[in-house]
Amino acid sequence: MFDTLSDRLTSVLTNLRGKGRLSDADIDATAREIRIALLEADVALPVVRSFIKGVKERAKGAEVSQALNPAQQVVKIVNEELVGVLGGETRRLEHAKNPPTIIMLAGLQGSGKTTLAGKLARWFAEQGHTPQLVACDLQRPNAVNQLQVVGERAGVSVYAPEPGNGVGDPVEVARRSIDEAQRTQHDILIVDTAGRLGVDEEMMKQAADIRDAVEPNEVLFVLDAMVGQDAVNTAEAFRDGVGFSGVVLTKLDGDARGGAALSVREVTGQPILFASSGEKLEDFDVFHPDRMANRILGMGDMLTLIEQAEQAFDAEQAEQAAEKLGSGQLTLEDFLEQMQAVRKMGPLQNLLGMLPGAGQMKDQLANFDEGHLDRVQAIIRGMTPAERADPKIINASRRQRIARGSGVQISDINDLVNRFFEARKMMQQMAGQFGGFGGGGGGTKSKKGKKGKKGKKGKGGPTPAKGMKGMPGGMPGLPPGGMPGAGGGPDLSKLDGGMNELPPGFDPSKLNFGKNKKK
CATH class of the missing domain: 3.40.50.300 (P-loop containing nucleotide triphosphate hydrolases)
Structure with missing residues (x-):
């Protein structure tokens, strides 16, 4: 619903980037464009006037003129004023002392x-x-x-x-x-x-x-x-x-x-x-x-994405998947379970839209066909347990059988298997680079509870909220380059737009999504 308003405001604020100093004329021009964007979005006139007044007063004050990056400071002001218009802090419902x-x-x-x-x-x-x-x-x-x-x-x-x-x-x-x-x-x-x-x-x-x-x-x-x-x-x-x-x-x-x-x-x-x-x-x-x-x-909504994932993923299964991912033992069965959990969170297009900078991929997201995911699931379900555990055994005759059973072409099966191996290899490399998907430098653990190969200390990155249950190392099945077997899909590696507005040092690629432990 707010796509048009989001596009206009993002465009206006993007024009400020690269300016080392903002003049009063720059601020007035920006405020004028924001006013037009709000009025075109049907925001009530008294609200627009109050909003613009607050932005201009703060933008022309010391907090911008003395800032190291004035353009980013204006973005911060607009964000805070918009939060104020929407209500400021989240309010919870009042409950009766004596039910109901x-x-x-x-x-x-x-x-x-x-x-x-x-x-x-x-x-x-x-x-x-x-x-x-x-x-x-x-x-x-x-x-x-x-x-x-x-x-x-x-x-x-x-x-x-x-x-x-x-x-x-x-x-x-x-x-x-x-x-x-x-x-x-x-x-x-x-x-x-x-x-x-x-x-x-x-x-x-x-x-x-x-x-x-x-x-x-x-x-x-x-x-x-x-x-x-x-x-x-x-x-x-x-x-x-x-x-x-x-x-x-x-x-x-x-x-x-x-x-x-x-x-x-x-x-x-x-x-x-x-x-x-x-x-x-x-x-x-x-x-x-x-x-x-x-x-x-256009800054995304990582906290909501994390909360939805915590509801959709089983912590124990996610930890097991993280261990397999770090050791390169992830199977197509694990991949299917993780994909089904992701889809429980809602349409994939909406989930990707919560990532920072996703507005720059709007055309790709709009054209994303979730029917590709249905075909991927059909292919995996058409395999035997042995084939899911070790896709290397899928020879020509097996591919023909799977293609007939799942109603796809043999080329679709080839594409899925090849991209699955590529994604597993890439995730294994990331596990080594970031010290395991569990973060904090502890590495992964074997089933006997012993520590595996220790990763580089301190490269697990910050842990949002209480950690995302599941989704070890990011969304399973969504490596840069798209969903394996999904016809390419959105390229998450290009999600760099809007990152300047994030807190300094925030790197989503290092989020500790596998922090939850077995109870």
Whole structure:
């Protein structure tokens, strides 16, 4: 959604590179281009004015004039001001001292409230809670049935004593749901309310009555990020008519300009808590202003990528794969397992888009065909266990059998096997260069627990967060030059754009992705 804005801002800030000193004219010209980019992206005019004022005041101050690299200092200022517009620090949900914690959803019809209720319930369940959905949208046809279907997909229960379709009192349902939650020991209640195609008095009164009846800990305004400038007007109407404590952005995977969504925090004063970027229940996450700002400015989002990997990868399998990788014993079976884990994290195009400088590869990423990965998996699954363990035994007759079974050409099998050997060799060389994929100079360990060949001390690089579970030495199957057997794919070795904006000394190639140990 923010691709156009990202392209414009990145282009403007790139023009500053190479200048040893910035004049007031340079800063004014840059601010003017940023203003145009924000207005074209549908960012509200008051927000644009405030943003540009803050950037110009800081850019013309001592922090830039006395900086060793003024251009990078301006990039830093723009990033910090953008983080401020998006809300500053990440805010967490408030929980009740005595369960259940009640979360009420409000918003227009079509904004995605019902689907969002399922996503939020699934997210809470993953955190160890026992959520329950409450069907208080009794006006829209089949709204109750839709919530029950969503609840079943999310694996959570739904309190729906009334059939809906114009029958039942939503306020009474909301009130009774609290006693039901206490009886069934559900510690989270997510109340789905009715919406309208537009803001009207009846909808506001019903939402306000439900709010007064259950006294929710949080009222979340669900905002369709694709509605343009009307998003700000709708948000203000709900703030004044019902009141809300946080915003959830939906449909961030759309192709609208989306700048109005960036204005909501500044206009309403309430933070953006969550963001939804697809129809699947897993396409949902906490909104981090700093990470979104980095992505808009083309700096990538490594922390989100790491967190997604920690959820998708099994730590023990990843450590075993790292050991095999460092010793050159990685097999096609291991390769298949790692590829499947990577694909659990979401579309590969989205994952690569989180890497710093990925904006410069937009054309390659847009043309990336994930069908190639399906063919790679089909080829490997068409092999016998012995062939997966030792691809060198795959002779001409075996290749013909595999090709027939997987529905590909023999040349595709040749390409996969050859590139697999190249990738394994390269990763083994990297393991020796960086002292093992475990980092910290300890080298790898054998199954008996003894230390293997010791790598060069201190070249394991910094460890982000708690280490990425899995993905030893980077994404398995994604060596520079693309995915083996995937028709080349994006060349990750060319991801150098935008690196100037990263912290000094930060080198993604040395991230310690294999730090997790067996418990």
